[in-house]
Amino acid sequence: MAAGYAQDGPVERPGRLMSAEVLEQPEVLRRVLQDGAPRIREVAAVIAARNPRFALLSARGTSDHAALYAKYLLEIRRGLPCGLASMSTTTAYGARPDLTGVLFVAVSQWGGSPDLVASTWAAREAGAITLAVTNNPDSSLAAVSEFHIDVLAGPERALPATKSYTASLLSLYLFVAALGGGERGEDHDDGRALALLPDLAERIVERRDEVRALAARYRFAERVVVTSRGYGYPTAQEAALKLMETCYLPALAFSGADLLHGPLAMIGDTSAVLAVVPDGKGGEALRPVLDRLRARGADLFVVGTRAEAAKGSVGFALPTEGVPERLQPILEILPLHLLTYELALRRGHDPDVPRAMAKTPESS
Incomplete structure (x- = not known):
């Protein structure tokens, strides 16, 4: 189906990369649920055991909106106070707040933004529990973070990020759900809806x-x-x-x-x-x-x-x-x-x- 939509004209058709990646999203969601969920639960269990006192989320562009979604989840589902980090406070102004016991989540498609990498490293040095959520496990951001979640969207060639965005949303949802140790009944109730997501997306x-x-x-x-x-x-x-x-x-x-x-x-x-x-x-x-x-x-x-x-x-x-x-x-x-x-x-x-x-x- 995706190929038909991406190739229903000449090979040179404008937007063929974006169209193919938009239509790939149902399969990406299946991959996150089948292959990504076990690792996400493992990471969440280790972080939950360290009992973070609040969370800071850091991102740019499309990933910033995925981080905002995580903020809603963490505050509503886990009662964990959250803020959106201002990277320039550390990268431009040199501020070094005490982040002991803070969960610092950096979300990025490629994980190569210099200020995001620098602010995450500064957060780790300041005592934060650092987690990178990226589509690139070999990225600089993954390397400087204590923990990493691969959203498994696969290579994204179009400049507008589409499949990496929905993959990030689902990965962050699974992380927040697992962060509570599965103690909330509503999280168990979401299992059927999660299984339906790829078909509904299709x-x-x-x-x-x-x-x-x-x-x-x-x-x-x-x-x-x-x-x-x-x-x-x-x-x-x-x-x-x-x-x-x-x-x-x-x-x-x-x-x-x-x-x-x-x-x-x-x-x-x-x-x-x-x-x-x-x-x-x-x-x-x-x-x-x-x-x-x-x-x-x-x-x-x-x-x-x-x-x-x-x-x-x-x-x-x-x-x-x-x-x-x-x-x-x-x-x-x-x-x-x-x-x-x-x-x-x-x-x-x-x-x-x-x-x-x-x-x-x-x-x-």
């Missing part, structure tokens, strides 16, 4: 014709606002980044709460708004925001349940029945990967060759 990426039609709607958009709440917020951030780096389309991501504190004023009846509506508490918290957006006449593209998608100007219904909200981000991003790919082509761009090579592998 059902989503098979709907590329549906997404292609949606992309036509936004071919001439001048700006997009992306919003969500709770577990969906990292998806909103990642969708905005993908729109910017593949379509060169200005995209602003806001939590629903922040959108109401000022930025709502820029929304009118010509505004394109993409809303990621989780099936759960995050979606419930977002509904008053969606009501305000509809009242302002926004062109509202909703990614969520069938009922929520039907309330938008247009929508993409996700097959989330039986999938807890905490796992839905792994599915939410898939139609948005397809959308950014199709929209880039509609706007005359090749998503495999970002303008002026503005992004490097080390930045994700």
